[in-house]
Amino acid sequence: MVQEYDIIVVGAGPGGLSAGIFIARQKTPCLVISKDLGGQLNLIPKLENYPGTMMSSGQLLAKTLENQFLVFGGEITYDTVEKIDEAESGLKIKTSRTEYLAKAVVLAPGKVPNSLGLSNETQFANKGVHYCTKCDAPFYQGRSTATVGVGGYLVESGILLSRMASKVYLIYKGAALGGDKDLIESIKKKENVELIPQSSVKSISGANSLQQITLLDNSGNEKTINVDGLFIEMGSKINLDFVKHLVTINQKGEIEVTEGGKTTHIAIFAAGDATNIPYKQIISACGDGAAAGLSAFNHVEKLRGKPGIRADWKKTIGDTVFHY
Ligand SMILES: Cc1cc2nc3c(=O)[nH]c(=O)nc-3n(C[C@H](O)[C@H](O)[C@H](O)COP(=O)(O)OP(=O)(O)OC[C@H]3O[C@@H](n4cnc5c(N)ncnc54)[C@H](O)[C@@H]3O)c2cc1C
Structure with missing residues (x-):
């Protein structure tokens, strides 16, 4: 019935x-x-x-x-x-x-937030890997961070982190940033933000929490950087x-x-x-x-x-x- x-x-x-x-x-x-x-x-x-x-x-x-x-x-x-x-x-x-x-x-x-799809991503969730910058950026006052993502989500994430973190690596696949023009101009002027275009996150590692991320650029070059936090802003479903x-x-x-x-x-x-x-x-x-x-x-x-x-x-x- x-x-x-x-x-x-x-x-x-x-x-x-x-x-x-x-x-x-x-x-x-x-x-x-x-x-x-x-x-x-x-x-x-x-x-x-x-x-x-x-x-x-x-x-x-x-x-x-x-x-x-x-x-x-x-x-x-x-x-x-x-x-x-x-x-x-x-x-x-x-x-x-x-x-x-x-x-x-x-x-x-x-x-549901979109993930990067890395094999050990869930292992580092909330142990350095975060999916909501406006929620979790305050935990990274004075610390080194990276943010990877798409369009306006990425730029907004970078702006927020730049107000709190000591360093922000902004990682994106394309040659140019997408989203609001004023925000893009503003983020380019931030001294603690380093833009890393045409790149993606290949892997993440650390002991108990996140310590390093390895980046892969469009020419196939790899680079490992030390970060305390990685923010993933790939939108959500x-x-x-x-x-x-x-x-x-x-x-x-x-x-x-x-x-x-x-x-x-x-x-x-x-x-x-x-x-x-x-x-x-x-x-x-x-x-x-x-x-x-x-x-x-x-x-x-x-x-x-x-x-x-x-x-x-x-x-x-x-x-x-x-x-x-
Ligand atoms: C990593 C992260 C950290 C966050 N931190 C904070 C924070 O510190 N402070 C803050 O205010 N906000 C935070 N947020 C945002 C906050 O969690 C959301 O705004 C809030 O949970 C939204 O509530 P909701 O009820 O709309 O949806 P959800 O919390 O997404 O719940 C939706 C529910 O619907 C169920 N559902 C979906 N489809 C179906 C279906 N077809 N049939 C049956 N069930 C279904 C799901 O299983 C789920 O239980 C965070 C978000 C994330 C991702």
Whole structure:
């Protein structure tokens, strides 16, 4: 038998779990379907910029969000959503194992950073190798770094690192840098940045953490340099094949959302890194997840002929309960 929920959330990263918390707290049947718990949070061993927590890690935050969701009566299942389609009374969600029906869906499938594809790359992840310069550059104050990547991502990474690191090697395959012209001019003037064009990273090595990277240039010459950190800015993948026929997706492959996480489909809401928000950070994914969750709840309330709420808190004056 096909299981039914009022609201199904795709993704158990910070965006999806925050949506789930706000939905479940309204005592509305809600299922989170996710490939894993935490998403990109699993790539963050030391979390410094999530307000209200000190000495935290991404995994700890993921576990806390999951517990909070379950305490409010939410359900979670580990599975992959393969297709979402219109159904007579809402939406049909097909996963790799089964099918569900829901009145509304919140999409929070996030993204996955592209790797360089080096054989020992995962061994050095967070031990000198990083995939998010704006998240991890502050760990390299006064240290030697390299950044490799494409287009604007690379230039922005170099600018950020140049403000903190003692040295930044900027490695790129082409002859010229791509992206914003003003930023390119600015990075060329930075004294601690050395441009290494027409080159790629051939291998990385170190004892417990990264120590050296070996570069290969277009003429076949190799050069090994000592660095404490390597930032890989090769963009990231957002996979929306399962829902692209139902919502508008922009040229960057992100779901177009407006206020409250609304998409172009009346019963589908979205939050987090898979959407067109400018700053892809945990705090934004959580805030937008909460908003998308409340919008989905209000959509379901409207179907029931109820007015919905404006925020997740209420006030009692005398015998009357006011919902905001
Ligand atoms: C290396 C690294 C370090 C970072 N450091 C920081 C930091 O210090 N501070 C900060 O604020 N931000 C940091 N970020 C960014 C932050 O992790 C993201 O902004 C945030 O995780 C986005 O949350 P999300 O819920 O949108 O997506 P994600 O965290 O990507 O989660 C998406 C979830 O959806 C699931 N999913 C995807 N598709 C499907 C499907 N079809 N079916 C079922 N499940 C699916 C995934 O398995 C995953 O669980 C970092 C990112 C990286 C890569």
